[in-house]
Amino acid sequence: MKLVTDTGIVFVREMRPVIRDPFSLIFSLGQPLVFLALFGPLLTGVPGMEQAAGGSVWQWFVPGILIMIGLFGTSMSGANLLWEMQTGAHERLLVTPLNRAALLVGRALKEIAPLVVQAAIIVVCVMPFGFRLYPLGALAGMLLLAVFGVGIGALSYALAIAAKNREWLFYGVQQTLLFPLLILSGMMLPLESGPGWLRALSNFNPLTYIVDAERALFAGDFSQPSVWQGALAAAVLAAVGLAVGIRSMRGSSG
Amino acid sequence: MIHTKGLTRTFRVKGETVEAVRGVDIDVERGELVAFLGPNGAGKSTSLRMLTTLLPPTSGTATVVGRDVVADPAGVRRRIGYIGQGNGAGHSQRVRDELICQGRSYGMDRTACHARADELLDSLDLRSLAKRTVSNLSGGQRRRLDIALGLMHHPELLFLDEPSTGMDPQNRANLWEHIQQVRENYGTTIFLTTHYLEEADTMAERVMVIDHGRVIADDTSARLKDDLAGDLITITVQDGEEAAQAAQTAERIASPHDVTVEGTAVRLRVTRGEAVLPEYLRALDAGGLKALTAEVRRPTLDDVFLALTGRSLRESGTAEQDGGKA
Known part of the structure; x- marks a missing residue:
């Protein structure tokens, strides 16, 4: 019970600045929108793209962009904790009787809110350009994105605690992991036309399954095996993220 | 607690x-x-x-x-x-x-x-x-x-x-x-x-x-x-020779290692300095020595720290890095 109450307290505390300053959400959409507007049109000319996409390139590209927001934005969220570790706010919270797991879970759950809002904005933006919305699939896709975001957020907070006062370490690790994960997931370009070794590597990337699932869901197709595979990958990622994150939080000394 | x-x-x-x-x-x-x-x-x-x-x-x-x-x-x-x-x-x-x-x-x-x-x-x-x-x-x-x-x-x-x-x-x-x-x-x-x-x-x-x-x-x-530092009595006399004599007189009142001479000044570390000073001045008079100035100073915690460690807290304050943050 205390875990739930305390998670609520931490969640509300984290949500306040987001609600007070919703424009920060829109500003951080800049990067994905640039990818949509400038990279998306390039895809139509890529050989083999049409059959990979199975019709509209947008239908193929947009779900990948949603996972990209989840990866880029959420993996940065540890920076907030890093900052609170420097100012002393994190230390103050550690001395309160707040449940240690709640200190992490409350933060990780908050990641859902900006993610879902941003994803909704993106979807609304591309609808006039021929993006077809399957409401039930889209809803399931948002849920998948939320679970993914919790996992990435929790890992980002764990990284912040491990880095502790060494910002370079946090950003170094985060930036180094970002692009391999991005490219090897087939988020930007289809992997089907890539060399065998690259496809083999991508099989070890949980994001590959999550991206595939997100595409199937946003196409309204629940029957593909990628749906349960992606759901499983996201669930495992969230579970591992939370476990690692809670462990880090218990060992944190401010 | x-x-x-x-x-x-x-x-x-x-x-x-x-x-x-x-x-x-x-x-x-x-x-x-x-x-x-x-x-x-x-x-x-x-x-x-x-x-x-x-x-x-x-x-x-x-x-x-x-x-x-x-x-x-x-x-x-x-x-x-x-x-x-x-x-x-x-x-x-x-x-x-x-x-x-x-x-x-x-x-x-x-x-x-x-x-x-x-x-x-x-x-x-x-x-x-x-x-x-x-x-x-x-x-x-x-x-x-x-x-x-x-x-x-x-x-x-x-x-x-x-x-x-x-x-x-x-x-x-x-x-x-x-x-x-x-x-x-x-x-x-x-x-x-x-x-x-x-x-x-x-x-x-x-x-x-x-x-x-x-x-x-x-x-x-x-x-x-009181216990670690004590009050500091400082008197000054005419010259170094008198100061040496004044220090001898002081050693009858305070323990010798608490008496120091610096030029014409004699310093004594004692407890209850306000009571010791008049006694000391009378002893000097009796010995034919004339104190020109006399002063009692209450010790600070820095004197305590100095007495305990041989260092001044003011000096060591910034010299070392705070281990608590390691």
Whole structure:
């Protein structure tokens, strides 16, 4: 019970600045929108793209962009904790009787809110350009994105605690992991036309399954095996993220 | 309230073991106001971090408000308040929200949180800033908010880590007024660290001097001065020869190693200097020596630290890096 109450307290505390300053959400959409507007049109000319996409390139590209927001934005969220570790706010919270797991879970759950809002904005933006919305699939896709975001957020907070006062370490690790994960997931370009070794590597990337699932869901197709595979990958990622994150939080000394 | 036995903490720094705190025994009873005084790097903050459950001890035991810091950290946390060296409020948060969140963290209900937050906003002169974002506050305002956060749940034991560092004299006086008020109104036990001599001297009833991770003295400020430093009597005479004679006379009154001669000045470390001085002057007269000037100076805590370690706290204050942050 205390875990739930305390998670609520931490969640509300984290949500306040987001609600007070919703424009920060829109500003951080800049990067994905640039990818949509400038990279998306390039895809139509890529050989083999049409059959990979199975019709509209947008239908193929947009779900990948949603996972990209989840990866880029959420993996940065540890920076907030890093900052609170420097100012002393994190230390103050550690001395309160707040449940240690709640200190992490409350933060990780908050990641859902900006993610879902941003994803909704993106979807609304591309609808006039021929993006077809399957409401039930889209809803399931948002849920998948939320679970993914919790996992990435929790890992980002764990990284912040491990880095502790060494910002370079946090950003170094985060930036180094970002692009391999991005490219090897087939988020930007289809992997089907890539060399065998690259496809083999991508099989070890949980994001590959999550991206595939997100595409199937946003196409309204629940029957593909990628749906349960992606759901499983996201669930495992969230579970591992939370476990690692809670462990880090218990060992944190401010 | 606080009982530790052999409290020790070591850190590994670049392959070397640094002993930040070495076997510290602390006994603080309910209602006391104790200052932990020592230079930076003496182990003050590290000790405090162990007592507040932020850092597990390497060895030794600590019981805080009847709970063991290792076995029942949550029990300790519920019963203490803590005002750290940094700013406790999140920069993107609003002043009042952080106070409410703090109260909720201690299990206070909403009504109680709001009432208490209002009370503290008024008494710490933060009322007009209640809706401000913390990042827009001045340093002094943030520090007042830190104090409000620490007092939100009426802790029976309050820890303060270097509470007045970086404060201007007015804010410092203001801080102390609050701490005194809290004690008077609620009988709160207060344990603080400081490297300001004056602060420990005027405010704390009891001073624990810590150096190189060990407690080297523990008593009231007045008794530490009497026992370890004593009053300093200085007289001056006509010339060096007379000074040597005056020093001989002095050795009949004070123990010889407490008498020093410097040029025409003779200095004596004694207890109750105001009583010794007239006696000394009479003895000089009887010996045909004429004192030109005479002075008694009460010792400071710096004299105590000097007597204990051979170093001045003022000098060593900035020389070493604070091990507590390692």
